[in-house]
Every structure is written in structure tokens, then in C-alpha cells.
Amino acid sequence: MQKRIFLLFLFNVFLLSAQAQSVDPLRATDAAAQQIWVDSIINNMTVEEKIGQLFMVQAYSNLDAKHEKTITNMIEKYHVGNLIFMQGTPEKQAKLNNKYQELSKVPLMIGFDGEWGLDMRLKNVYKFPWNMTLGAIRDNNLVEEFGKRIGEHCKRLGIHMNFAPVVDVNINPENPIIGNRSFGESKENVTQKAIAFTRGMQQAGVLANAKHFPGHGDTASDSHHTLPVLNFTKERLDSIELYPYKRMFDAGVASVMTAHLSIPSLEQDPALPTSLSYNVTTKLLQEKLGFLGLVITDGLNMKGAANYSTSAEIDLAAILAGNDMLLIPQDVPGSVKLMKNALKNGMLTEERLEHSVRKILRAKYLVGLNKYKPVSEDNLQADLNAPKDEVLHRKLIKNSITILKNTNGDIPVRNLEKRKIAYVSMGDSKGTHFVNMLQNYAKVDVVSDKNLATLQQKLEKYNLVIIGFHKSNDHPWKGYKFTNKELVWLQEIAREKNVILDVFASPYSLLQVKSFTNIEGLLVSYQNSKLAQELSAQAIFGALDVNGKLPVSIKNEFGEGHGLLAYSLKRFEYSTPEDVGMSSLVLEGIDKRVDTILKQKMAPGVQVLVARHGKVIYNKSFGYHTHSKKLKVKNSDVYDLASLTKILASLPLIMKAEEEQVLPLSASLKDILPSFKNSNKEKVTVKEILSHFGRLKAWIPFYKGTQDSVTGRNLSKFYSKKKSDKYQIKIAQNLYMNKSYQDSIYKYIKDADQRESKRYKYSDLGYYLFKKALEDTYHKPLNTLVDEEFYQSLGANRTSYLPLEKFRKSEIIPTEKDTYYRNQLLQGYVHDMGAAMQGGVGGHAGLFANANDVAKIMQMYLQKGEYGGRQYLYPETVEKFNKRYFQDKKVRRGLGFDKPQLNPKVKATCGCVSEESFGHSGFTGTYTWADPQSGIVYVFLSNRVYPNMDNRGLVRSNMRTKIQQVIQDAIIK
Template sequence: MIKKTVLIALIFCGTFLNAQSTDPLLVKDTLAQQKWVDTLLNNMTIDEKIGQLFMVAAYSNKDANHERFISGLIEKYHIGALIFFQDIPLKQAELTNKYQSQSKIPLLIGIDGEWGLNMRLKDTYRFPWNMTLGAVKDNSLITAFGVQVGKHCNRLGIHMNFAPVVDVNTNPDNPIIGNRSFGENHINVADKSTAFTLGLQSKHVLASAKHFPGHGDTATDSHHTLPAVDFTKQRLDSVELYPYRKNFAAGLGSVMVAHLSVPELESNESLPSSLSKKIVTGLLKEEMGFKGLIITDALNMKASANFDSPQEINLAAIIAGNDLLDVPLNIPETVTRFKRALETGELTEERLDESVRKILKTKYWAGLHNYKPIDTTNLIEDLNSVENELIHRKLVENSVTLLKNESLVFPIQNLDKKRIAYVKLGDSDNKPFVEMLQNYTNIDVVSASNLFELITKLKRYNLVIIGYHKSNTNPWKSFKFKDTELVWLQEIARTNTVILDVFASPYSLLQLKSFENINGLLLSYQNSKLSQEISAQMIFGALETRGKLPVAIKNIFSEGHGLMSSSLKRLSYSIPEEVGLNSSKLNKIDSIANAVIKEKMAPGLQVLVARKGKVVYNKSFGHHTDKIKTVVKNSDVYDIASITKILASLPLIMELEEQNVLQLESTLGSLLPKLKGTNKDTLTVKEVLSHYGRLKAWIPFYVNTLDSITKKPSAEYYRDKWSNKFPIEVAKDLYLTRSYKDSIFDRIAMAEQREKPGYKYSDLSFFLFKEFIENYYKKNLDELTQERFYKNIGANNTGYLPLHKFPKNKIVPTEKDEYYRNQLVQGYVHDMGAAMQGGIGGHAGLFSNANDVAKLMQLYLQKGFYGGRRYFKSETIDKFNHRYYPEDEVRKGVGFDKPQINEDEKATCGCVSDASFGHSGFTGTFTWADPETEIVYVFLSNRVYPTMDNKGLVRNNVRTEIQQLIQDAIMQ
């Protein structure tokens, strides 16, 4: 017995060392605070003092009767505080102003905002639950979260937030805490809750740690019954009470006392801890030395309400040492009971004054001595600023936890070798996850009515991503797998390589009997849109995993476990402010895009902006044609015309240059013997790709194949059906003779050179390089680009001959051709020369969407590295992205377009760096990358619809005007 007493003494000696050294409710100007408090206290009646003890539940979604009820309590019983519950912030602000105007002493306004105001209020921002935050290693992010919640409280006239939850959730079956806890490690809980407290209170919003002395190891809900916490003092002190001491040392202002049965601290097991003097005064105030405000948990909860009548419970709570009564019942009867207690000596005025003084100090600390009504102007906008998502993104990015990575299945590499299926488990939304996965490569969503059918369907895939999606509505929703889902999961994992991504509580994993066949295991904690999107990006290595498991999963994954994954430098997806761009300015692009459609400069378009490797704007506008039937989607593909040069031919040329198959000084005659002795013989690669080689701008090859009378395709050259003699598909039901292929090369070879030296844009060199490349590799450009670049980069929406790859309704038409093919050109290349090469040209023929174009431009911006693979040496990119003839006013690099040298040129907005590069296309396309600002910009349209005479897009410099907007959006 003596040993036990000594042990307890030693424990609480340690507690004393961590007691609050200063009163957390004091402000710098203590004399002014004391004067304000004393003046009010000395002039208060007994009724007014008693009224200060009540924090009454107020609602913004109830009727006028409720408002009159609250007003009556304020005017008749002088209540000192309100805790607001549902519904909307604007109404709450209006009611707060009304109630404050009715109160002689400003009201202390509280709220339950554990994950932000959205815990109680619609139209406000929702941050992650504590269990998610428990996985975050960087506690400064938790402080930033606390700061942001503090800002929201300030904006809505809230002075006290009943957070953080500091319960150490050591019981996986806890029905009420669970996801509301930072985890099972008392040190992590202490660190996270302290970080939140510091952030919140830095905005002079009082934090209230709960649920004292610790609700984490209970299996019942105190809303319905009295939970038991049956542990020794040693255990309580080392686990449950540890986070409180850490918070006290950090200046925590308030503690909420729970309704618990704690036999080791209170011998009366039926007495809730909130009503126990031994616990509230003896332990919290005296032994632990807490000097701040003490508030009960809600007194309408069954755990306390079942103990006695409301007025007796309220009195017992104050006598126990609480200062503020949360959601007290029967206030009129309570006031009467308190007065009688003062008369009989059960309650002394000295004890009453002690709590009232603390409440008044709290009000001064919160700024209520200078009370100002809430300005409701732009309230909703202020509560939903972009700053919220910036913080939320960081929290999620730092929480997602990689638990298992067998055979380095995570992140996914070598996309050219992957056939990937996605299977959904769970009963909640999965759309953001699937859509983000599909930004990276082809992902087939596979489902079936029975397991056998599903396993059969999955045989054709060599990787299966399983998403387990449970409700994100609130942290109490069930997170458990159904029995059938567990069977399906294990069988899929047994027969396939699997990455399982769990968008639910980590405790859901306790149901799995084995993790043996699960190759990759990712824990995303919640099924929010942001969690789904960020998790998908991590699966493809666009973002790294950093999270640490806040609770243990059996004896397989220990608390604190979490694997770090590497970045593969793929594009990720975010919001403008994360990369230093202003959303409002960037959104002005919408107006220009809508004007393009309204003025019929093009029926539709796609615009993408990325910076620092993050896509922050990717929108589609309008329709495929003026028929206004098919809306343009981000996944639709456009004929990108001359952008083909830098996304198809140029990467193959750069690759050959690195292999010393050709050099920039190589002559065309040395590469193509048929050019020997022609006027093209001595032209160098560098000259012609810089558009300095005096080549003609273009040759209208098709004109000579038209009937001289009808001006329609001549029967000498064309047929309406395929045959061995007429195999070149130019358009629907139009096939060109095989013999004409050589005619194109011969005409270029024999064409006269321009007499004037200097810059002249020409397509012809890319006809010649197509010939060289395809001869060298013995494959056509379509096969080569797919095999060597597009498939592995995940540019699955990019390629020649789109009708062979995509549904027709995914391909945006270009022109109503009335001069050559005499049809709507859809799925066939617009450029006539490329069409006469069967749709595969070195200068044109490529179809793509903005997202894929951005991937390839990002590869260039990253000096040849993308998706975990190096495609080019850094110096190769520099060599080709260089002007070799600026003295002759040639702005071009080798293949790449560059910013204008002369002011009368309109290659760019004139606002990008000299290191920038890109290309434009005749069909109304444009892409540009700037190494200095790290911006990639893509603009795709079919401005040649209905005909190529539609030049409004060009005349109005739309593409470069948008480029200027992007530049203007950079925040200094």
C-alpha cells in the first residue's frame, strides 16, 4: 500500500511539473483586463452572475419560437453564452448580432468545430478529421489548420471552439471518438492537439480540449449512457492525461469535462466525471494545476441527464469545479435552485464569483470588451476562400499513408507495359478517384454481378486498382467492409496484382484476415473529393506519400508505420494559388473562351495551364460544331496540326541525334541519298529545322490530283473503296493511289529554293524527315511515337489515325471541306499533304487533347525526364531549344518555335522569356512552355470550322491574349 501511494505521488509530481505556469486567460494588459472584469463583477446582481454560467444551445435553422425562447433567456435570465448548432452561417451571423444587442454583457459564442465550422454549419469549409491529421508528420501543418479555423471563427463572431479532441483512441470499437481522435499514441495526440491549440488561440479563439479525463478507451457512447473508464491512475496519467499536460504547458485556455465513470478517480461509479469534485477540482484544478476555463460536456446527454434532475445536475457541476454549463436544461428551475443553494451555503458566492470572474476574463481575452457586430458583407465568400483548399491539400498530401509496397508496385511505372483495371468496393462516391486515375493512362472500370464473372473479366489485366469507398458525411458513419466485399477482395488479390486504396478509417483494415496477396496498400482515411484526387496522383508518382499510421493494425502494421514513395515527375493537378497563380485572374480565360464561341471564331476549345508541374486550369468550352449537339469534354481530341512537328517528329529526331545517327550539321543529302545532287543536298538539319534553309513554305500537292473541270478528286488518282492499288485513305470513302507517295517526295526534291535567305516557315523539311525516320526504323511515325513515347508517358489520347483508336464522338471535326475531300473532315487529318500520306505526316496528322499535350511539353520543361524515365539528355533539349540564326532575325529554335524577335511578329504575347518554346497549329492550336516561369500552356480548337476562311481567332490574337492573362496571373 505504501509503495502504491509513493508511486501515485511520483506520478502526480510529474504532473505538477507540467502544470500551467501562467493563467492562459490573461492578456498583456492585465490591469485593463482586471479593471473591466472587476467593474462588471462588482455591479452584477446574483441573477446576472448565475446567468453567466449558462451556455445555451442556439440554432439558426429553427423558427421564430426558438428565437423568442433564446431572446427570453438573455433578457430574463442574463445567460452569458451561446453554443450554436445547425444550420447556415449567414443566419447565424444575423442571430448573433440580434442576441448580442439584447445582452447587457457581450455573449460568449461557442461552436463544435473539430474539423472546421462545417461540423455544424452548411456553406462552410470542411477540413479532415483528426484521425486523418494524426497521420501528418509535420505538426506545423496542424497549426496552420488551427489558424484557419480561428480565422473562420473570428469572421463569424465565434469566440470558443470545442476542439481539439485529445482523447487517445486505444479502443478500435469506440463508437463516438474513433475518427475524431488523432490516434492511439498519446505523444502524437499531444503534439497534434497542442499544434492545433496554438494555431486556434493565435487568433484569439479559445481552444477547449476534450473529453477530460479521457474518452478514448470506451466502448459506449456518452450521448446514450455512462461509459466506464476503468484504469489505474498510473495508466490514466501516462496515457489519457498526457495530452492535457502538454496542452496546459502550451497555454490551453479551456477544458471540457466528459460524462464518464472513472472508478479509480471517483469511488461513486454512477457519478459522471463532469459532476465529480474529485475529478474536476481535485485532479484537474489542484493536482494538474489547470488555471483556464472549465466547461462541462453537453448536459442534455444521457450520461449526465440520467443521473438526477437538470437543476441538481447543473448545481453539482458548478460545485464540482466547472465554470460554464454546456447546454443546461431547465434554466428557470436551475436559477431558483442556485439561489436556494446560496442561501443554504451549499454554494457560496465566493465560489460563484470564481467562475464568473473566469468567464469574464475569457470574454476580455476574446476581445468582447471591444465588441463589434458581425459584418455580413461577403461572409460566405470569406469563409470559403481559396486559402482553405491550400491548407486542406497540404494536410491530405501529408496524411495519405503507404502501408505496403511489394515488388515496388507503387507508384506505377512503365505504363506501356500495364493493362490496368479499377474495381470499386464500398457504397460511396468514387467518381473523382476514377477521373483522376484516367488523367494518367487508360483505366478500365470493371464491374460484375458475381465474383466468377469479375475474376474472368480481370484476366486480361496485369494490374488491378481496388478503391474502397465509404461515406465521408461524418466520422461516425460505418467504415466496415461487408462480408461479401472481404471475399471479393481476397479473391481478386489472390488472382491479380493489386493496389488497394482505402478511403475509410484505418480500423476497417482490422477486418482483413490476410494482407499477403495485396501488393500495394494505400490508406487515404477519408472519401473526400480531395483525398480521392490526391491519392490517385500518388498512385502514379505525381506526388509522394508521407503519412504515418496513427493506429496499429493488428501486429502487421505498427502505429507510426508509413513508407515514403518517390516522385516520378508526372504532372499533378491542383489549384492556381498552390503554384503562385491568381485564380480570379486566371478565370478571365473563361470570358475570352466564351467570346470565341459567341463570335463564332471556333465552335469549341480546350485550354490548359500548368505551373511547376501542376495542372491548375483545364477546361473545355462550347461544342464540336455549330450544331450545338456534342459538348466539348476534356477527354475529346483535336487535330493539333503543326504541333505534330514538336510532339512527333522532333522527339524522334532528338533521339537519333543522341544516338549519333544524325547531327545538327548533317546534310540532307547524307541522310536521304535521293536528295544527292539536288538543291537540298547541302542543307543541314539545323538550317531546315530552324526554317532557315530557303525551302518553299508549302506545296499544295492535292491540287494536281483534282479533275481540271469538276475540281473534284480525279478518278486517275482516287477511288471510293480500298484496294491494293488505292490503299491510302485520305478521307471517308476516298483512297489515293499507292504510286503518289513517291510523287510527294520527288516534288519536294525538285522544288526551287527561295532566292532570299533568312527565315521562312516551311512544312517541307518534316516531309523529308518523316521519310528518313521511317526508313531508319522500318516503322511508321504512328508506331514509333506510340512505342517510344506516348504509351509510357500515358499520352493515351494522342496519336495518328484517331478513328483507329477512339470512338468517333470523341474526335472533334475540323472543317467542312468543299475544295478537296468534299465532306465534313472528322477523324481525318485536316492538312491536305498529311492526308495524302495516309494521315501520318511528319508535319501534321497528330490528334490529342490538352492534357496529353501538356504531358509532352512538361517532359521538355523537365529537360527530357518524365514519369520516372529519362527520354533525352538535358543538353539535348538545350541544343534544340536554341536560336542559331538570330542575327538574321530567325526566331526559331531547331524544330521549336521561339518568342518573336521583331515587334511585328505575333508568335507569343511578348511576355514570355527568351528561354520559352512551343508551337502553333493551323487548325487553331497552340502550346508553349517557359522554363523561367515553369508554365505550360495549351490551347486547342477547331477554328477552321466551318471553313479555313474563319480567321477571327487569328485576327484577334486569342491564343496569345490568353497567354498574356496567364502571365498576368503570376502573383508577385
């Protein structure tokens, strides 16, 4: 006993001397006030109240009234000074927090085990990435930002101490309990990440906790179930396991958690856990390393400690060893009794007890418990699941994705026009979000089979196979390994095909792969979360830079810190409004306006897309294909774009032809179509036609010339229900037109009277002529030309003329129930009559697409002709066409592009976009607009002509431009 008292005396003497040498993380900036508050509390405490401060009892917010009564008893009878909240919900925890604080004489220190955020214990709260994922990030400022945000979440819920970060250096891949919870195997990387996390969280006013001292990273045992043994020398421990702690102490970490480990080189008694060892907890941690913060045991319910002795004896031993706080004690009444006896017999001195109590009270002052306020229950969900959490999470994931191998340079994927891509899934979890995002960029087919030989046969037609290895993302302890079957299949597929393997699991899974020789592309995405899947798919297609580094080594193949760089190809990224300075709350106004459209039957269904600064931040489908409400609109469904065809099909080809001086703007109609020589249109220029200033009629109802003037029936000399040599032009289902009528269309245009006055008049006719000029020049049909020159390489695989040749009928939105010409529901056949008479391929109409593809083309324009790593058009060409040439004649149009109205009474736009902006609208209820000044691309697609084109509610209400106003209002000033 005398020896124990002498050791305690030495303990106190050393701490006094060490205090002058080390950072005191519990010292407040107003230290004098802190000391006064601590003295005022401790001087009025009984011995029982002092002992009570040593305990941090576990409290649940998902248990019954009996449990609440137990915690109440702990506080009122045993003066327990600290609680650690476990499973439950934030709402219930907030209520119980306030209840328990009200009961306590001294404000309670609330602890929490939230290594990746509150989600580690609670439901309905935000889930951030695990440490292994963060270990792959090069920029430690992001980790600091992460720590700060977790601190803010904790503070919002009344939590004062978060038991994080884990600073174990995970050298052992078979470690069953650390693994993904570690920043990796590099002591330096672990240290820097842990310091950054700590700095961030403590900036938010929440105490950090470095665990598990002296180091749990190189063991194959779990201290929850047994006492792990670390047979390392002191030198080895000092150079690796203790390395992060030394630097974290200098950085001011507030607390340390002592682990339940057996380390013979530090503690001679092999059965004594390090958490109960005076040699480790006092001599090493506090004397040799000079740590002055709170020392807290790991959970005393864990077998690594609980198997040592009785719960009360363990608690006393932990205090005598030098711990200040007992985490999850199992016998508080027994421990209080035993400690009081220890005080009587001198085993425990009042000075020793008061030393820890003062530290605990100083910590309470540090987190503001001297001015305790109850947790506000208002807006709790919103505060703990804020848009900025998603923005931060995205940054963390984007910066963690790691390329380990890129033999053919297929990451990012280029030359989409040459690719036939398949996706093969491995692992026992789903990759749905990964596939869906891949398909935003290109046609990617999901290929599977239970038989390897059959699977390989199915893959024969593909020249790139993306394999996603998906494992559970529920928690970091889930299994991450390939099955033997998957390892065989992986090698066999890679032997025959160009493969990109993307691992949505621990990088340690790659230790099983015998050879990487035939795997051309290899990424590690670390987790199988929705965001990891989506962002990794975006990385593969060049939407973002990739700069992650491997936090652990994979045999001799890939060393720790290895990571190849890849750069964005300026393809669309898919993100959130707040990521581009917009408000998701304001954008909810789009949903409200679309709801009005649907309720008032302005259209059966709608697609709306919004992008800013190259990031799609809103992409939704609403309603149904028709008012019968049988088939919901999907983002992949395609709409008849009507006149958007002009700027999405004809115009890019015209711009290209102008660059090549095939269709120069100064050229007259007779130059590009010699047959128009000596006509009344021969001197009309390309520039005038594109500006709708060429005195052309608005349109000609060609179809009426093929009908009986009395009955309105289609004449048999022009139409047949069956295709033949004579009737080759397919107008609609079971309706074919005489091929000779094509020449008649151009004759009608050629012979048509010109408008008398030379002023602005919107006209389709010029685009009939451009179609012919382009086809005559390049000797290919317009649909083939634009597909080969633009759509294939853009990845606009949901854009096409003649959609029934490419898409399932169920993917094509119907337009009108035609009762005047084709006499059928038009689905997959162009609504515009003139384009239909051209076989569905018109220069002015005929194109079908979804909103995502329309946006790609508009973004290409916005990026001055560049997209996906390819320069489609010269920047000066885009600028040339996005310009008004007849503004002095009150013509608002650019060349092909519509521009903002000059007359305020005209509603071409919301009136809220810049003069640099451009776009177009379509008769079927479509609209797209891009604004270089704000960086916004807006796409609205609908079938407002259903059930017929008399349905003009959408047009009268100006709902498309009202939605444009909402988008503009969403920009955060």
C-alpha cells in the same frame, strides 16, 4: 453543508497556491487592464446576472422565429452570458450573432463545435479533414497551420471558443463516438497534434478546448446515449488518458471539457458522471493537475449526464463539482432558481460563483469582447471559402496519405508502356474523382460485375488492378467496414492479380482483412472526399511524395507509426492556382475570353490548360463539338493538333536521333536522304530546315495535282471509294488514294524550286523529309516510333495518329466541312491535306490529342527531358534545340520550336514571356507554349476551322495570345 463550504474553502485556497505554479491560459498580456475591465463588469452585476454568465445555451440559425424569441428571452430575462451556435448557415448566424449581442448587457461569449471546421455544424462553409487523417501527418507544423485557419474562420464569424481539439487517445477500435475524431492511439502523437492545433487556433485569437476529460478514447459506448464505464486503474489513466492534458496545460490550452463518464477508480459513485464529480473536476483536474483555465461540461443534453437527475439539479451539481460553464443546459429558469436557493442555504457561496464568473469574464477580455464589434456580413462566403483553404487542405491530405505495403514497388506506378490497368470499386460510396484522376495519368479501365467469376474473367487481360474501397465521407461516425462479400472478393482478386488496395475510410477497416499476403500494394487515404480521392490517385502515379504514417495499429501487421516513403516521379500534379503563386480570380479572365470566342463563333469549342511548376492548375473544356451544340467538349476529347505535330511527334524523335548521331544537326539533306543527292536541296542542313531557314517553299498543294483542273473533282486514277491493293492509302471516310502517289509527293518536294533569298520562311516540307528519314532509319512507321518511344511511357494515352483506330468517334472533335477535296465532315481524319495523302501520318500534321497530353510532352521538355521517372532526352539536347541559331538573320525560330517574336508587330506570343520560352501554333486553332523562367505550360486547343478554314476570327483576334497574357498576369508578384 458545512463540509461542502469547507471543501469550497479548500478549493479556493488551492487555486491560489496553484496559480503560482501553473500556466494561466486566461491571463492577457495586459493583465492589469484585463483585471480593471473584469472588476468594472462584475462589480455592477446582480446575483442573477452572475448566475447567467455560467450558461452557454444552444442557438440555431436554421430554426424559426419562435426559437429566436426563446434565445432573446434567455438573454434579456435570465442574463445568459454565452451561446453555442449549432446548425444553420454562416449568413444567418452572423445576423443572429449581431442581434443577440445587441441585446446583451455584457458581450456574449460565442462557442462552436467545429473540430474539422465550421462545416461540422454549418452549410456552405469549408470542410477540413478529420483528426484521424491529421494523425497520419508527420509534420506538426501543418497541424498548427490547420488550427490557425480554423481559428481565423471562427473569428470571422464572431466565434470566440471552438470546442476542439479532441485529445482522446483512441485505443478502442470499436469506439462509436470518437474514432475518426481522435488523432490516433499513440498518446504522444495525440499530444503533439493537439498542442499544435491549440497553438494555431489560439494564435488566431480563438480559445481552444481540450476534450473529453479525463479521456473518452477507450470505450465502446457513446455518452450521447448512455453513461460509458471505464474500469481502469488510476495508474493506467495517468499514463495514457491524462497524458495529453498535462502537456496541453503547460502549452496554455484555454479550456477543458469534462466528459460524462463513469470511472470507479476516480469516483466511487458509479452513477455519478465525471462531469459532475468533485473528485474529478476539482481534485484531479484543477488541484492535482493544476489547470487554471475554463472548465466546461460536455453537453448537458447528453444522456450520459441527463439521466442522472433533473436538469436543474444536474446544472447545480456541475458547478459544485468545479465546472465554470454549463454547456447546453436544459432548464435555465429552474437552474437559476435552484442556484439562488443554494446561495441562500450556503450550498453555493458567492465566492465560488464569482470565481467562475471572473474566469469567464477574463476569457471574454482575452478574445477581445472588451472592444466588441459586430460581425461584418460582407464577403462572408468568400472569406470562409477562400482559395488558401484549398491550398491548406491539399497540404494536409498530401501529407496524410500512407503506404502500408509496397511489395513490388508499384507505388508509384512506373513503366506505363507495360501496364494494363483496371480499377475495381468496393464500398457503398462513389470513387468517381479517384477514377477520373487515375485516367489523367494512364489508360485505366473501370471493370465491374455482379458475379465474382465473371469479374475475374474480365480482369484476365490486366496486369495491375487498383481497388478503391470507398465509404461515406458525410461525417466521422459513418460506417467504415467491409462487407463479408467484399472481403472474399478482395482476397480472390488479389490471389490472381497484382493488386493495389486504396482505403478511403478509417484505417480500422483493415482489421477485418484476414491476410495481406497477396495484396502487393496498400494505401490508406482515410477519407472519401474529392481531394482525398484525387490526391491519392496522384500519389499512386508518382505526382507527389508520400510520407504519411499510420495513427493506429492494425493487428500485428502494421504498427502505429508505420508508413513507407515514396518519392515523386515528376509527373504532373493537379492543384490550384494559389498553390503555385497564381490568382484564381485573375484566371477567370480566361473564361471571359473563351466566352467571347464561342459567342462570336470563332470556334465551337475549346480546351485550355495551364500548369506551373509541374502542377496543372487550370484544365477546362468549353462549348461543343460543333455549332449545332449537341455534344459538349470534355477534357478527354481529342483535337486535330495540326502543326503542333511538329514539336510533339517529329521533334522528340529528331532530338533522340540527334543524340544518337543518326540525324546530326550538321548533316545535309543528302546525308539523311541519299535520294536528294544532286538536287537543289542536297546541301540544306538539318539545322537549317528545323530553323525554317532552308529556302524551302512554305507548302505544296499536292492534292490539286490529283484533281481535274477545271471541275476540281478527284480523278479516278488516283482515288477509289473502296480499299484495294492499288488504293491502300486511306484519306478519309470511303476515300482511298493510289499507293503509288506517295513517291510522287517526295519527287515534287525534291524537284521544287528553292526560294531565291536565304531568309526565314515557315515551311511544312522539311517535315515530310524528316518523316521519311526517321522511318528509313528505324524501319518503323512514324506513328509507331513516337508511340513506342514516348507516348506509351509518358502516359499520353489520349495522343495518337489515326485516332479512329484508338478512340470512339464521339471523343474526336470534328474539324472542317471539306468541300474542296474530301467532300465530307472531317472527324477523326487529319485536316491537313498533305498529311491526309500520307495516310493520316505526317511529320508536320496528323496528331490528335487532348490538352492534358499536350501538356505532358511540353512539361517533359520543361523538365529538361525528364518525366515520370524517366530521362527521355539529355538536358543538353533540350537546351540545344531551344536555341536560335540564325537570330542575326532575323529568324526567331529555335530548332523545331517556335520562339518569341523578334518583330513586335508579329504576334507569335503575348510579348509577355521570356526569351527562354518555346512552343508552337497550329492551323486548326491550336497553340502551346512553355516558359522555363515562369515554369508555365499553356495549351489551347480548338477547331477554329469549323465550319471551314475561312473562319479566321480566332487568328485575327489574337485570342490565343491574349489568353497567354491573362495567364502571365495571374502570377502573384
